[in-house]
Amino acid sequence: MVNELYRKQLYFPFSHESRLEMLVEKERKRLLKQRIIMHIDMDYFYAQVEERDNPKLKDRPVIVGADPKKGMGRGVVSTCNYLARERGVKSGMPISRAYRLCPEPECVYLRPRIDYYTRESEILMQIIVEETKAMVERPKFEQVSIDELYIDVSSLRSYKRAKELAKLIKRKIKEKRKLTCSIGIGPNKLIAKIASDYQKPDGLTVVKPNDVDRFLVPLDVDALYGVGPKTKMRLNALGIKTVGDLRRFSLDFLKQNFGKFGEDLYLMAKGIDLREVVEGFEIKSIGKQHTFEYDTRDLVEIRKVLLAEAKAIDKELNDFGLAYRTVTITVRFEDFETHTKSKTFALPQTGWSTLLEVGWDLFKEFYYASKKRIRLVGLRASRLVELSQLKVLKNETRRF
Template sequence: MDRKIIHVDLDAFFASVEQKDNPSLKGKPVIVGGGTNRGVVCTCSYEARRFGVHSAMPGFMAKKKCPHGIFVPVRHWRYREVSRDVFKIFYQLTNLVEPLSIDEAYLDVTNMDKEPIQIAYWIKNEVRKKTGLTISIGISYNKFLAKLASDWNKPNGIKLITKDMIPDILKPLSIKKVYGIGKKSEKRLNNIGIFTIEDLLKLPKEYLVDFFGKYGNEIYDRIRGTDNRQVKPSRERKSIGREVTLREDTKDKKYLEKYLLEFAKDISSSLEGKEVLAKTITVKTKTSDFESHTKSKTIHEYINSYREIYNIALDILDEIDMKDEIRLIGLTVSNFSDHEMEQLSFFDDKTKALL
């Protein structure tokens, strides 16, 4: 029996939440983040996207492309709040929910009595009724096709891809629509005349394996409608972190330390809320010439105290060569365990007394 997989994706989520909370922003080009010339766009409304604005774009460039854009600060706490309300709707249907991000998930509805299309419309109505937001939904018999379908008629779209449509419905699509093909691979394929999935279908499996390595087999299968990945409800978050683009480039470690302290407190709060501990701490920097660097330290004990996270971050920062000015600073923790493990302190009592 074929599986019934639904992929759900909230439309321009952060920007849509801002428009919902402030009705005066409806129908206007809202840009979340990037409010300063040194800032970076987090996301934007569809009205702003028509001007060519997109996520990860520098704020100064977004202002040039969309002079009348309305820049609003990022409110992560609010987006998490709305996301929880939306995911409650998904869990009313099934426990087979695999979150991909704060605004995106797979649902396996194979064993439900109703048809997937009915379920999809119910989800759309519930999300609209309880949050005021729109959601795009893709339906198919595997994860690759369901995700592809949800992007088909954005925003507020719905698309069903059935077995009999494959591979014809895929042939005109750009190769960048194929999960596993990034920008570098796309460019390399374009250089040899491969632009669409139809072009890709002509390549033998051996060539794709040689080209992509171990992912070649998966790409070969997916464009032919085969994807055996299961919906995994216990998907684990691999890291928790914060970062910021600074108002001015700097070599001042004291200035950077203030941000690391703020990040450590926020991350500690998230760890406590999720009842997990971490033992790998990573500091990320980006220099004035946009080169990114990360440096990590893994300790022997699992921790969640902001003081311990902060002090380890300071140790890492001290090891970073400040020959170039820094424009971005970030802090991340990973390598998680749960709270049931004995929580040992990385610092002795004498050190704690100094904190």
């Protein structure tokens, strides 16, 4: 996007920076008028399903995740309801810390039932698709996780009608499945996603093209995609706390400080997102991780875990008919210091043995560089390719 604008700016008799600003603004206004995108996100999905199935949980903090073991547990929180969040518990938090914030029996701890949640997700998606197709001509659906999806409803040509559809979907889900969801509607995926988070739980937020600036400017900068705690700290150190603050900085400045991600920050701050709604449920990576019962430096035990992870990943890859090009290892030490490293192949790979050996080689680099014990190891396969394309790629390579 930015490179395309750089080429266009040669036709403007102004300074480099002002030419680009003018082009970005012109492109922004054009893009915002083209599409109507809806983002649907089930509220605290796992915990909400458990509340529905057991009404006695409704007025209690509920945490779905690893076994807390009276505060000595080693895993993490998968999700939690809002009563638990009010006590400081968050998804991804170490379960031991969650237990200190919200101990039993005051809080209820449950193990995840992934197969059950997956079946519930399939029913929900069917409801959403049926209601949308009854009202929208040629909609496009992109499921991005077990509990959220995007829908391109541009053919409605009306935000009012899009809002009516959103209300209908929310009502049907509540009637048929006794669950709530939050929906955001906007001119692109970025705005729709931020809007769905805006009034959780059970929210509905519509951001029309003319309202994008007013909506974005006051938001905390971490509302933008990809801005996690570390990036937020760096931005805050530069005096950037809101999206409005971010807008004051030039593209060159952001690229100097954040590299390629600086371009994304620059465009997102202006509400620009070129991503299309891609039909289907695209699997971008498959990974497994294991938290040891006790921190360890036992290479035999660690390799045994990596072997199990490699075989589990390979099984899922085979189930989906996929090969991989990138292998990534994650290592978390006893002090929670976490590192990742990847290796990418020129051609897609298959089989658990390659996953294991590449992961093992990457792991040993971290292991021998530190004397600290290991808390967690994770293995991931990414840059996935359908097996049906693998033969074509190999034949193409042989020709050269």
